[in-house]
Amino acid sequence: MEHTELYQKLTDRLSKLEKFPRIKEEKSIATLMDEHGISRRDFMKWAAGMTAMLSLPSTFTPLMAQAAELTDRLPVVWLHMAECTGCSESLLRSDAPTIDSLIFDHISLEYHETVMAAAGWQAEHNLESALERFKGKLILMVEGGIPAGDSQFYLTVGPHGQTGQESARKAADAAAAIFAIGSCSSFGGIQAAYPNPTNAQPLSKITNKPVINVPGCPPSEKNIVGNVLHYILFGTLPALDAYNRPKWAYGMRIHDLCERRGHFDAGEFVQQFGDEGAKKGYCLYKVGCKGPYTFNNCSRERFNQHTSWPVQAGHGCIGCSEPDFWDNMGPFEEPLGSRLYHTVYGEGADKTADKVGVALLTATAVGIAAHAAIAAVKGSPKNDEE
Amino acid sequence: MKITKEIVERIEGEAVLELEWEKNKINFAKIKFFNYRGLEQIMVSRPLYDALVITPRVCGICSSAHANASILAIEDCYTSFGENLNISAKAKAIREIVLNIEKIHNHIKWYYFTILPELKKIDNNGKKTAYAFAQKEWFEAQKAIVTILKAGSIFSGQWPHASFLMAGGVTCDPLRSDVTQAQNIVDEVIDFCEEHIFGMSLSEFLGIDSSIQIMGSNSSLSDGMDILMRHGFDSIGRSFDKFIALGESYMYDEASKAVKTTVVKADVKFVSESLEHTFFESKANGYTYSKSAMYKKNYFEVGPMARLIIGKDPLIRDFHRRFKDSVVTRVVSRVAEIAHLLNRTQYLLRHLDISQVSCKKPKIHLKVLSGEGVGAVEGARGSLIHRVRVKEGIIKEYDIITPTVWNLGNGSQENPSIAQEAIIGIDSISKADIVFKSFDVCSVCTTQ
Incomplete structure (x- = not known):
């Protein structure tokens, strides 16, 4: 198994924690879940989701479940x-x-x-x-x-x-x-x-x-x-x-995993709220989305039990997980445009969306061409097996 | 004279009740909120639309109400500058759906997590009851709260602190499948309410007009009422019997006030704020950060009871006839409103015409917009008013009057506020605490 060393380390830590007394003497989490009609299967599904979110390999799921059961030790x-x-x-x-x-x-x-x-x-x-x-x-x-x-x-x-x-x-x-x-x-x-x-x-x-x-x-x-x-x-x-x-x-920007990212790359933007682009779910950059400067996992995890998130509801990200966003990111319905803005990785946002979009598109096109060329030389993997 | 100080917890935020006693009865009560953030100040010299994002942060429980009040105030600025924004029926309905859902969640939460545990404690001779979550019923209630908010976030993106409102409409463009999903969610919560809160079907509940019918049902509402009646809350907690509702609602035609059950028209322009007893008036003599709201220099009660009395709801009228504006009527009003809101929300979802346009951009450019605007909505706890003065698209002044400053202001011994009047004369702290909580206290929005 991959990451054996880490797995062993976490197992040791959890078994140490297990020896701690429970802080509340009442019920264990397992019985509590039982009483509320949450099956072990649901619980393991939840643990698997958590494991993935923390970027751990899926083999760590049992450890996550155990950790959840040990939350009453701290x-x-x-x-x-x-x-x-x-x-x-x-x-x-x-x-x-x-x-x-x-x-x-x-x-x-x-x-x-x-x-x-x-x-x-x-x-x-x-x-x-x-x-x-x-x-x-x-x-x-x-x-x-x-x-x-x-x-x-x-x-x-x-x-x-x-x-x-x-x-x-x-x-x-x-x-x-x-x-x-x-x-x-x-x-x-x-x-x-x-x-x-x-x-x-x-x-x-x-x-x-x-x-x-x-x-x-x-x-x-x-x-x-x-x-x-x-x-x-x-x-x-x-x-x-x-x-x-x-x-x-x-670790990643809202922009990186955004469901509307494809439209950004293609240069398709909502020009104003309520227009045709908005109906089609185009990119919200031009109506003020701060997703390209905001580091958070909203686009993946969403809110209210994974129901939705602001970009899905047609309003741009306001950059709420960045320091001093109230003063730096406003007006919230206008793009930052050519203003310089500091992100964790240095200065960014000095290009307009159009430029970035087109540049990326070009890069993608080059990528596709290169991929095609390699495939032609090497032949497809399927052919190799034959 | 003896003075005691009570910390009131398990409300949104924290409050202190300072009670003055005479002959074992409360003679006067000071309601103190010790938390100030200065949001009205922060909004000055920011772009007008920033209010849409900043004002929800006044309160994590009523964020949609604030967003709604803010958008109405902004759109009123356009009106005063000469452009009448034409909001589509669809956008209006979506705004109301999101607001209704916030109210439903609040009412369920308040009943199960604020009032019922306290009532059970009183009924148990003051002994600590089991932790709220220990019983299945509470867990079901928690699940209903989580579930109903999902329906709102389909349209608003997230809850709390959604930013989906825009001058001219809403930003979301729901599909038929989104609407169906929301309908299913609301149905699920209706099931919960029928089984646990009302003990009868929603339509049956909406049809009853007598308090006796509630007492006869097998439900947590009748359980709560039973405890309230046994401990005399049918005569405790009465205030001035004056009500006001300034925001729009399908339950009545226009902004109105009521003295007892006589309803007359009211206008938001007669609303004023008093700084009496606040630290803003005097650092030395003030004792709270909460202001007080008045209508023509008089205190009025806001909230579900006010709305249902002004809306001439037969059931609450019956309660009022028997028990006046006591704790019982106040509690039942808040719970009964859940039924009205669920019914209304289902109606709006059923009739939502998704082919209409979501948002029409105003013709006047924001950079030239100058003027004043007022927005009033009915939030979970009552009338919420936003006032803004804007010059060339920049906020010059922003004023927020929250529902709690209507109910929980501080008057004087001669002219007490709504909650003070309701508390004066009570003979025990635990009863005063219930009266106080019956207003659904929220300190975070009170002080902003």
Whole structure:
């Protein structure tokens, strides 16, 4: 088998994790799924999907299933800062038959304001005791930008009027792995857009520890859950890009796997919303799509249980997983055109769509010609076998 | 006089209720929201259409309502500048479908994850109940929520924070198969609601006009009502009996207000915002970031109860006749609206003419557009108003009045707000908490 060494490493890690006590004594995830009518087959299908998403070989599927079953060995704390709860909503709208949500619900979420059973003082107490009890072991997920410095009073939480900044810093101190969920927590988000009235800052500016950014407004549920599973499997941080985004999710551009990509290559564009091109599903670049500058997996994973995504609904990508996109990517219905724009791979977008489209088309034509020439010299593989 | 502070959780965001007690009864309540983001400020000097993308981020629960209010305000700018945009029936229907679905999801979620667990706790002498997900019923509810949102995202691309609205229509161009898929999804959720929430078929439920018929059914709605009645919520939580609905709805002809059950016409131009008791008015004496909305300097209640009373729904009228604007009527209104919304959405999907044009580009170029516009929609929690002043395509001023600032503003002891009036006089914290939650509190949009 390929990747035997990695497989062995992950197996060892999981068997070590298995020896940890369950955080909640109640039910195992397997029984929980059983009760909710989720068959083992559905669960394995889900695990296979997850494995593929994390770019692991399909032979790793059993490990993924095991990792999902071991999610109750690690404590997860979720904090809300200045935000709109959209990220939690995205998570709660997770996959059918709500396996992700079920796992997340069971995952000993010690503190999640919107969904948790305890309320008020009790909840605050839960958070404090969780930080104490799982010091150095917990996975911290933070949603929302954080008003910092002299403006930190713009956000206070809990009965003691603690500022968001203090509470995030405390939790980060106790965490083993820190994830910034959503563009707000990753890069400051909408509240940090010019003129940033509350001096909202990303989580990475609040703590000295490494923060893994999972941007998107909102990020898809898959990217949120995938990060937890990745951590359980590997116990280390995933490979990150220049903006601390996991490469397995943010390694490619929206543009690269876009369903309308063919129309871009062919130079077929929607000129204005509602025109014939829009009806035919042409490329949205000219009406403002920022897919060529945006690194995310929306075009593959989509939203709401793989139902749709903005480009499918006829509106361009707004670039929501890029730093400061509110200030850099607007106006959202116009192409960036000849303005210079920095992407992870340096400066881009200095060509018009027409030029890029035609150039690519030429490249494709050359490719086809070359392929034909090689085939003629070598003969087709089928012929060789004969 | 004793003062207690309660943190209210399991709402969208966080709020603090500061209660002043006298002789074991609540004398006054201050409702505090400690979170400010400054979105109205951020929108200034940006291109007008950016509002379509920024305003949904006000709230992850009502993103479609904000997008809808924003597009109406933008289109109103064109009207005030002399171009009447002609939106196709198809585009209008798609906008309403997406908005309805957001409301359906919100109401189901609120009933099963905010109100019912609290009611069960009260019924259990305050003992902690099992975690919501532990029972199959909750799981089914969660599944219904996930499922219904799929129907919306077929048209809007994603939920939350969809950007599918454009001046002149919508960007999506659904195929017949998309519409059929959405219809199937809505049917699936209707099945859930019939079995679990209503305990009878949708058409049967829409036909009933007496509260007794609900109590007789075997459903989670009648379970909840039963607990509410046993704990006296039929007389708790009454406010001023004044309602307002400013957004368009098929349930009534025009924007209206009602005092008791007398309905008269209302106009959005009489709506004002008060900064009383906010940090914006005074850093030292203010105690919240939430403003208060008023109509001709009076507090009005918004939300499903307001809509159904203004729409003269026989069932809610019957509840109102018996229990006035108490918690029971408020809770049942929100749940009953699910039935209306499902029915309406199915109707819209059935009659959607996909051959019509999705979007007609305005003739006036955005770069020359100057003027003012107002957009009002009925979101899950009530009337949501966006006002914009634009100069040559650039936003000069943007004002958002959310439903929660109507219901949960802060008045004075002499002139309390809707929620304050409903809470004053109650003798226990847990009851005050239920009254507060019956308004479906959302702090994130309140403070933006």
